[in-house]
Amino acid sequence: MSDTWAGLLQVAALVLLLAVSYRPLGDYMAHILTTKKHSRVEKVLYKTMGVDPEADQTWGTYLRSVFAISAVGVLLLYTLLRVQHHLMMALGMPKVNADLAYNTAASFVTNTNWQNYSGENTLGYVAQATGLAVQNFVSASVGIAVVATLIRGFTRNRTDRLGNFWVDLTRVLIRLMLPFSIVFAVILVACGSVQSLGDHMTVVHTINGDQSLYTGGTASQEVIKLLGTNGGGIFNANSAHPFENPTxxxxxxxxxxxxxxxFSLPRTFGKMVGSHKQGYTLVSVMAIIWVGSLIFSTFFETHHHGINLADGHAALEGKESRFGIPASTLFMTSTTLTSTGAVNSWHDSYSPFGGGAAMFNMMLGEIAPGGTGSGLYGILILAIVTVFIAGLMVGRTPEYLGKKIRPTEMKYAALYILTTPAVVLIFTGLAMALKGETASISSGNLGPNGSPSPHGFSEVLYAFTSMGNNNGSAFGGLSGNTHWWNTAGALAMMFGRFLPMIWVLALAGSLAKQKPVPETEGTLKTASPLFAGMLLGTILLVVGLTYFPALSLGPLAEGLH
Amino acid sequence: MSRISAPLRRHLAAIRAMLVFTVILGIAYPLLVTGIAQLAFKNKANGSLIKNASGQIVASSLLCQQYVDKSGAALPQYFQTRPSDATNSSNSSDPGCNYSYSAGSNLGTDSATLKSTIEGRIASYAKAYNIDPTKVPEDAVTASASGMDPGISVENADDQAPAVAKARGIDMATVDQLVKDNTTGRPLGFLGEKYVNVVTLNLALDKAHPFAAAKS
Structure with a gap:
C-alpha cells in the first residue's frame, strides 16, 4: 500500500471510530447529567462526602464548589509531592522542590499538565498514581460539570438553580471516566503498555552496563491522561515513549x-437542548477546523526541507520510527486542538509552519473539539458572539436557543474571549522583557549573539500559549524548571483555567434567569450550514487575529526567512 | 451541622471528596488494572523483557540500546539504532538510550546546532556503510522523540547489513533473513510505519551467530 493511502486510511479509521461513538456516548453523557436517579454507590459516596445530592445550587455556589475542590486538590497534590520520599514505592526519589511541586500541582489541577519535571527520575509510583492520576480524573470531570451547567442555563427558565456540582462530578467520574479507563487500560496493556507495581526498578543488563527500568502504573495513568485531555506523561518523553505508546x-x-x-459532547448538548441539529452544527465546525489543521500540518511536515539542510534530512527529528510523519501530525493536531498536550513527537522540532500550526490550534481556544467540557463551553461562547454579530448586522436583539443575548450576557462572553489572550500575551511579553528569563530558551535555539532567534521566541510564546489555554504541550527545549518559570507558569495556568470558568458560570446564571423568547420568522436559525459558516468565520477572525502579531514574530518569521 | 458556616462545610466536603476519590481512582483503580494486567499479560505488563540463556534480563524489546564500545565508537558486528538524546546530562560519556532519561533534542529547524549535528551524522554514516551521502536514510541521522526508539527504517537496515555480515563473517542471505524476521509491518496494514527492531535483531544475531566465534 502506498504511503499516501496508508496515511489517509489511518485518518479515515479514526474518523469512523469517532463517528460511531458520537450518538451513544453523547446520549449517555446527557443521561448522566440529567437523570434524577442516584445509584447505590453514589448514595454511599454522597454520604461519605457529607453533601446533599438533592440540593440545587445557584451559579455562585456551584462556582465556589469548583473552587473548593480545586483548592483542596492543589494543596493535597502539593503535599503529596513534598512528602513523596516517605511514601511506598518511592524508588529512592527525593522530595520534589517547593516551586516545582507548586507548579506541578497547579498544572494537574487546572487540566494543563505542563511538565517541568521528568517523571522517570522525579516521581515514585505512588505519587504518580494517587497524586497525578487522581487529578487527571477530577480536573477532566470538573470541565464536564461546568459545561453541563452552561447548557442548563439554556434549558432552564426563570430560576437561579443550575444543578449540583457534587452530583455532576461524582456521576461523570463513576459512570463515565472510571469504566472507560478500566476497559482501555487493559487494551493498552494487551498491546504492550506496561503496568506493574514494585518497590524497586527492574535491572536490565545491556551491552553498555546495567540500567534501571521504570514501569509503574503506566497504562492505567495513560488512559485517563488522554481520555481526560490531561496530557501529563508518566515518562519525560510522554506518549512518544514505547512504554506509554508501544505501537x-x-x-x-x-x-x-x-x-x-x-467530539461527542455536542451530541450531549443537542440532546439536552432538545435539538440534535444544534449539536450537528457545532460538531461540524469542530470537524472542519480539525481536518483543515491536519491537512495544513501534514503538508508542511511532508514537504519539510529543513531550512538549513540543502538535502532535507530533518523531518524525522523528534519523531518515532514506528509512527512516521502522518501518525505524528495526526497526534499533534489532535492534542493541540484539545487541551490534552500529550505528545508522541516533539513539536519543537517540527517545521516552522507545522509548529506554528500547533500554536495556532491552541490559540483558537481549543474548541475543535477542545478539552473535556472546556471545548464545548468555549465554542458555545463563540456561538453567542456570532449571534451577537449577526444581530448587529440586521438590527435585531440577538437570541440563541430561545434566550436573549443582552449586554449582560455579552459582557461575560467578551470577558471570556479576552481573558486567555491577555494571560498568554502579557506573560510572554514579561518573559521576553526579563533578560534573565530568556536564558531558559534552549541554547541551540539562541542566535549567534545570545539573543533569541525567531524559534527561540516561539519557545516562549508556545509555553504561555500552552499554559494559558491549559494545553500542556511544549516546545520542549525551554528549561522551565526555574523559580520564575515555575511560579509564572502556575499563575498563567490558574488564570487561564479559573477566570474563564467564572465567566461561563455567571453567564449560565444570567441565562437561566430569563424567560424564553418564542422563535419567530426573524429569528436567526442557529442549526444551519449558514450559521456554521458564520461561527467558523468568527472563530478565525475574532480569536485567530488576536495573536497574529505574536505569530509573525515567531513561526512566520522563521518559516518565511 | 447547621452551626458550621457554609464555606467551611463546602471545604470539608471537598476534602472528603478528594480523599474518597483518591481511594477509588488513585488506589483501587490502578490496583485492579495491575491485577488484570499481571494475570493476563504478564510479560507485556512488565516491559516486554527478554532474558538470556542464564536467565538474566538483557533487554526490553520496546526500548533501544546503544551498541558501542567504551569510547562511544559503534561496534561493527551490531546493527546501530537511531541517534538517541536520552542521556544523563551529568555524564558526558553516556551513549544514549538511557532508560532513566527519555528525551529528544528539541532543536528547531533553524538551529545551527541541529544542522551541524545532522551533517556530522550523515558524513559518518556514509563513510561507515559506504553510502552516497545524499542517499543516507533520514531516520539514521535524526534523533527519535523518546530517545528509546528501538526501530529503524528498512532502508537503514539494508544499508547496514553488509557491514554486519562482514564483521561477523556470515553471508548476506543469513543477515537479510534475520532483518526480515525482525521487521514489523504497519498494524492493520495502514497504521504508522514499517520498521526493523534493532534490539531483537541484534539478539537474534548473537544467538544464531555469536560474534566471538566469528572472529576466529
Missing amino acids: AFTNLIEIYLLLVIG
Missing part, C-alpha cells in the same frame, strides 16, 4: 481517546 495501533487508540469526549 501505531495504540497510537490510534490514544488519539481516539483524547478526541472522543470532546
Whole structure:
C-alpha cells in the first residue's frame, strides 16, 4: 500500500471510530447529567462526602464548589509531592522542590499538565498514581460539570438553580471516566503498555552496563491522561515513549481517546437542548477546523526541507520510527486542538509552519473539539458572539436557543474571549522583557549573539500559549524548571483555567434567569450550514487575529526567512 | 451541622471528596488494572523483557540500546539504532538510550546546532556503510522523540547489513533473513510505519551467530 493511502486510511479509521461513538456516548453523557436517579454507590459516596445530592445550587455556589475542590486538590497534590520520599514505592526519589511541586500541582489541577519535571527520575509510583492520576480524573470531570451547567442555563427558565456540582462530578467520574479507563487500560496493556507495581526498578543488563527500568502504573495513568485531555506523561518523553505508546495501533487508540469526549459532547448538548441539529452544527465546525489543521500540518511536515539542510534530512527529528510523519501530525493536531498536550513527537522540532500550526490550534481556544467540557463551553461562547454579530448586522436583539443575548450576557462572553489572550500575551511579553528569563530558551535555539532567534521566541510564546489555554504541550527545549518559570507558569495556568470558568458560570446564571423568547420568522436559525459558516468565520477572525502579531514574530518569521 | 458556616462545610466536603476519590481512582483503580494486567499479560505488563540463556534480563524489546564500545565508537558486528538524546546530562560519556532519561533534542529547524549535528551524522554514516551521502536514510541521522526508539527504517537496515555480515563473517542471505524476521509491518496494514527492531535483531544475531566465534 502506498504511503499516501496508508496515511489517509489511518485518518479515515479514526474518523469512523469517532463517528460511531458520537450518538451513544453523547446520549449517555446527557443521561448522566440529567437523570434524577442516584445509584447505590453514589448514595454511599454522597454520604461519605457529607453533601446533599438533592440540593440545587445557584451559579455562585456551584462556582465556589469548583473552587473548593480545586483548592483542596492543589494543596493535597502539593503535599503529596513534598512528602513523596516517605511514601511506598518511592524508588529512592527525593522530595520534589517547593516551586516545582507548586507548579506541578497547579498544572494537574487546572487540566494543563505542563511538565517541568521528568517523571522517570522525579516521581515514585505512588505519587504518580494517587497524586497525578487522581487529578487527571477530577480536573477532566470538573470541565464536564461546568459545561453541563452552561447548557442548563439554556434549558432552564426563570430560576437561579443550575444543578449540583457534587452530583455532576461524582456521576461523570463513576459512570463515565472510571469504566472507560478500566476497559482501555487493559487494551493498552494487551498491546504492550506496561503496568506493574514494585518497590524497586527492574535491572536490565545491556551491552553498555546495567540500567534501571521504570514501569509503574503506566497504562492505567495513560488512559485517563488522554481520555481526560490531561496530557501529563508518566515518562519525560510522554506518549512518544514505547512504554506509554508501544505501537501505531495504540497510537490510534490514544488519539481516539483524547478526541472522543470532546467530539461527542455536542451530541450531549443537542440532546439536552432538545435539538440534535444544534449539536450537528457545532460538531461540524469542530470537524472542519480539525481536518483543515491536519491537512495544513501534514503538508508542511511532508514537504519539510529543513531550512538549513540543502538535502532535507530533518523531518524525522523528534519523531518515532514506528509512527512516521502522518501518525505524528495526526497526534499533534489532535492534542493541540484539545487541551490534552500529550505528545508522541516533539513539536519543537517540527517545521516552522507545522509548529506554528500547533500554536495556532491552541490559540483558537481549543474548541475543535477542545478539552473535556472546556471545548464545548468555549465554542458555545463563540456561538453567542456570532449571534451577537449577526444581530448587529440586521438590527435585531440577538437570541440563541430561545434566550436573549443582552449586554449582560455579552459582557461575560467578551470577558471570556479576552481573558486567555491577555494571560498568554502579557506573560510572554514579561518573559521576553526579563533578560534573565530568556536564558531558559534552549541554547541551540539562541542566535549567534545570545539573543533569541525567531524559534527561540516561539519557545516562549508556545509555553504561555500552552499554559494559558491549559494545553500542556511544549516546545520542549525551554528549561522551565526555574523559580520564575515555575511560579509564572502556575499563575498563567490558574488564570487561564479559573477566570474563564467564572465567566461561563455567571453567564449560565444570567441565562437561566430569563424567560424564553418564542422563535419567530426573524429569528436567526442557529442549526444551519449558514450559521456554521458564520461561527467558523468568527472563530478565525475574532480569536485567530488576536495573536497574529505574536505569530509573525515567531513561526512566520522563521518559516518565511 | 447547621452551626458550621457554609464555606467551611463546602471545604470539608471537598476534602472528603478528594480523599474518597483518591481511594477509588488513585488506589483501587490502578490496583485492579495491575491485577488484570499481571494475570493476563504478564510479560507485556512488565516491559516486554527478554532474558538470556542464564536467565538474566538483557533487554526490553520496546526500548533501544546503544551498541558501542567504551569510547562511544559503534561496534561493527551490531546493527546501530537511531541517534538517541536520552542521556544523563551529568555524564558526558553516556551513549544514549538511557532508560532513566527519555528525551529528544528539541532543536528547531533553524538551529545551527541541529544542522551541524545532522551533517556530522550523515558524513559518518556514509563513510561507515559506504553510502552516497545524499542517499543516507533520514531516520539514521535524526534523533527519535523518546530517545528509546528501538526501530529503524528498512532502508537503514539494508544499508547496514553488509557491514554486519562482514564483521561477523556470515553471508548476506543469513543477515537479510534475520532483518526480515525482525521487521514489523504497519498494524492493520495502514497504521504508522514499517520498521526493523534493532534490539531483537541484534539478539537474534548473537544467538544464531555469536560474534566471538566469528572472529576466529
